[in-house]
Amino acid sequence: MKVNLITLLLSMAPISELRGAIPYAWSQGMGHWQAYGLSVIGNLIPVVPILLLLGPISNFLRRYKPFDTFFDWWFKYTLKRSKLIEKYEALGLILFVMIPLPITGAWTGSVAAFLLGVRFKFALPAIILGVLLAGMIVSLVCLGAVHIPIFIKQ
Numbered sequence: 001m002k003v004n005l006i007t008l009l010l011s012m013a014p015i016s017e018l019r020g021a022i023p024y025a026w027s028q029g030m031g032h033w034q035a036y037g038l039s040v041i042g043n044l045i046p047v048v049p050i051l052l053l054l055g056p057i058s059n060f061l062r063r064y065k066p067f068d069t070f071f072d073w074w075f076k077y078t079l080k081r082s083k084l085i086e087k088y089e090a091l092g093l094i095l096f097v098m099i100p101l102p103i104t105g106a107w108t109g110s111v112a113a114f115l116l117g118v119r120f121k122f123a124l125p126a127i128i129l130g131v132l133l134a135g136m137i138v139s140l141v142c143l144g145a146v147h148i149p150i151f152i153k154q
Contacts, residue, residue, distance in 0.1 A: 003025060011040070017105045019134070021038070022138045036136075075115055078108055079116075082112035095130070096112065
């Protein structure tokens, strides 16, 4: 039960998302499908609140200097990385979310969709599909079925 909760929480977190949750769950002996399912569900939990509430919450909190500074940084950071979404819209959003790298994923994709004005009815299915595909990629990498070369300069 503890592993399930940690897996769910890891997948909900903006840095680890399912990229961290799936390997963690497997390292704790959880089955592949259960790890995938819990990680996908957890990764999707923040999406609807971000898409629907980020605007009103950020507008309210921007009245305070520390929050205004934070939102300025976060939004500029996200927009710099969202060229794919700007160019290809929903398809770009799917691709952006599915790439299992630290600067991509459901959190950043949701924020980018909000900032770029992607309508909810297009953003949500695109993010869901992106998360499902990202989970498959991470699972395949963890299983060793897909090799992603990492170049380390020595």
